[in-house]
Amino acid sequence: MxxxxxxxxxxxxxxxxxxxxxxxxxxxxxxxxxxxxxxxxxxLDEIKKIADDVIVNNGKLALQYGNTGGLPELKDEIAKLLLRTENIKTEGKNVIVTTGSQQALYAMGKIFVNPGETVMTEAPTYIGAISAFVANGVRMRGVPMDENGMRTDILQEKLDKLKSENIKPRFIYVIPNYQNPAGYTMSTERRKHLLDIAQDYKIPLIEDNPYGELRYYGPKMESLKSMERENEVIYLGTFSKVMAPGLRVGYVNADEKVIQKVNLLKQGLELATSSLSEFIAYEYLKRGIMxxxxxxxxxxxxxxxxxxxxxxxxxxxxxxxxxxxxxxxxxxxxxxxxxxxxxxxxxxxxxxxxxxxxxxxxxxxxxxxxxxxxxxxxxxxxxxxxxxxxxxxxxxxxxxxxxx
Ligand SMILES: Cc1ncc(COP(=O)(O)O)c(C=O)c1O
Known part of the structure; x- marks a missing residue:
């Protein structure tokens, strides 16, 4: 054929x-x-114990199809986690569980961008984000980085130039902490400037933070999401680096309008994230193992x-x-x-x-x-x-x- x-x-x-x-x-x-x-x-030992308890106590639910939006108890635990670790004040209804944050990246390309339209990213940026965006026909414009993260002054110049060509990027994608691949962290000053730009140009920000908890030196940086003013930040999180990537549990925290669109997409993609993995992630958080x-x-x-x-x-x-x-x-x-x-x-x-x-x-x-x-x-x-x-x-x- x-x-x-x-x-x-x-x-x-x-x-x-x-x-x-x-x-x-x-x-x-x-x-x-x-x-x-x-x-x-x-x-390993803790997950073995949790998996055993989940099957014994909740096996009939954990092996069944789950909610497209995610296990409600897990979403509430994620909201608590976000408050504790990132000072993000949110609720379960603003969270959707995804199959890794990779799926969330794919969803961002799908729900915000028509094929051929443009988004802004750091240069260099995460290779998986490039794959997820390319699969949706998204055009990417890179903004150089230095050791303080994305050069927001150059971002602004590029946005002005695009504006003169009548191009409005659909979002700005950043990995502010311990960036993949560069390892750089965005300074507080740049974070503030980026939020100003998002407001002035009315472009949503996607904050991808898989490494935030893996901090070896330096101060904990404030998340963009905790500093936002009008729900302009869509926050992507994952348990891959703090639990295990094989379980494939990530999440999006955003305005309910965004959560609903991701939910509609997930219905067509996979119905729901693995119920078993979600139950395990829930117990992992609830028992304080993380x-x-x-x-x-x-x-x-x-x-x-x-x-x-x-x-x-x-x-x-x-x-x-x-x-x-x-x-x-x-x-x-x-x-x-x-x-x-x-x-x-x-x-x-x-x-x-x-x-x-x-x-x-x-x-x-x-x-x-x-x-x-x-x-x-x-x-x-x-x-x-x-x-x-x-x-x-x-x-x-x-x-x-x-x-x-
Ligand atoms: C910046 C970034 N975002 C997203 C992901 C995807 O992670 P996962 O789908 O395992 O949550 C990774 C994985 O390495 C990453 O480095």
């Missing part, structure tokens, strides 16, 4: 990350490529982050730079500007070291001499050895380019 796929699907290329994951399991490979939590952070688990994960990851930075300082070639994230899972490394890290990936894999090249994370004007390094998944000795291997790869690549 000769299938005719839609133009949108024909335009989507397989993601480099998916390709890389195939290599990650080769013997001897050290992978800084994936975005995976360390399995040591999974509260509160006990997060500090352990933070401790584990802080050590790994420090180790990777130390190894970069020790081994990485002169002229390279890297972000020093206060939280999250990633370091963004920049090498000699003549190096194309996508091309260099082959040499890296031959040396049994994997990373994701920076080009994959740019929504429009691609830069080629960056890479994203994950520090949460590898063992401590792999981190040291991996940075050593990568340094050698970068040096060899630079030498070859200089000689050619």
């Amino acid at each position: 000769d299938y005719n796929f839609s133009k949108i699907m024909d335009s989507i290329k397989p993601s480099e990350i998916r390709e890389l994951l195939k290599f990650a399991s080769m013997p001897g490979m050290i992978s800084f490529g994936g975005g995976m939590p360390n399995p040591l952070s999974f509260p 509160l006990k688990q997060v500090p352990k994960t933070v401790e584990l990851y802080r050590g790994k982050r420090d180790l990777m930075i130390k190894a970069l300082e020790k081994y990485f070639p002169e002229g390279s730079t890297w972000s020093k994230p206060n939280g999250g899972m990633f370091i963004w490394a920049t090498v000699n500007e003549n190096i194309d890290t996508t091309k260099m990936a082959k040499r890296a894999l031959e040396n049994k070291i994997a990373y994701v090249s920076g080009a994959s994370f740019y929504p429009d004007d691609v830069k080629r001499n960056n890479m994203r390094l994950n520090f949460t998944f590898s063992t401590d000795s792999e981190i040291e050895e991996g940075v050593k291997r990568l340094s050698k790869v970068v040096e060899e690549e630079a030498r070859e380019i200089a000689a050619s």
Whole structure:
């Protein structure tokens, strides 16, 4: 059969990350490529106990279809969590449970944007957001970042230019804390400026915060949602980094009008998120296990982050730079500007070291001499050895380019 796929699907290329994951399991490979939590952070015993209790006490509901909007008790617990962790005053009716925040990103592209219309994102930005937006025919315009997050002055310039072309972006998407892939955190000043811009230009903000709880250094930053004035912020959360990504539980917190649209979309997508996962997430919150688990994960990851930075300082070639994230899972490394890290990936894999090249994370004007390094998944000795291997790869690549 000769299938005719839609133009949108024909335009989507397989993601480099998916390709890389195939290599990650080769013997001897050290992978800084994936975005995976360390399995040591999974509260196995507690989840085993919860899952057992859920099946015994609530099995008939937990194995049944659930509400499209999510388990009501879970939505109330999420509202309490948001107050405690992000100072967001909200209620269960302003929450919809999603199958990971990835689904919420897909929903944002679908409910706000007509194919061909524009949204603003950080540059670089989360590769999964690019996939979710592209699958909806969304055009992305990137706004450069520095160590204080999105350059809101440049955002404003770009919005003015777009206005003169009669283009009004449908939303502005940001990951303000420990950004994926750059590791940067948006300063308070920029957060305020961004909210001013959202108000002045009447454009909703999407605040994606999967890493907020993974804070190793520096102050807790105020969420955009807690600082909003007129429900202009749509907040995306997830249990993937604070419980387990395999359960696939995330959520949206927003104005009820937004929640209703996501609900309508979910009816067509999957009817409901897994009831079993929702019951587990509910008990995880209600029994206070998240509160006990997060500090352990933070401790584990802080050590790994420090180790990777130390190894970069020790081994990485002169002229390279890297972000020093206060939280999250990633370091963004920049090498000699003549190096194309996508091309260099082959040499890296031959040396049994994997990373994701920076080009994959740019929504429009691609830069080629960056890479994203994950520090949460590898063992401590792999981190040291991996940075050593990568340094050698970068040096060899630079030498070859200089000689050619
Ligand atoms: C910025 C960002 N948003 C969303 C997600 C999706 O996470 P999940 O669907 O597991 O909640 C990720 C996952 O790595 C991410 O880094």
